[in-house]
Amino acid sequence: MPSAEFFDGDKEVIKIETFIKGFHVQSVLEYVATGVYKKQPELQRFIHERAERLREQGKTADMWR
Secondary structure: OOOEEEEEOOEEEEEEOOOOOHHHHHHHHHHHHOOHHHOOOOHHHHHHHHHHHHHHOOOOOOOOO
16 A cells, blocks of 8 residues: 655654545645645645635646546
């Protein structure tokens, strides 16, 4: 089973311990890389907001691929 762990210094930000789709992997990477987790502790809410933002920009936000 694939897994990944992301840290901010010594603090664990998020751990992925399951198979997830490409959109979700991209979302997790953006969530950690941009530091959004510091303001938005709920990953699922961030993913939903990210999908809406992408759709507003006319981009595809396919959560099932």
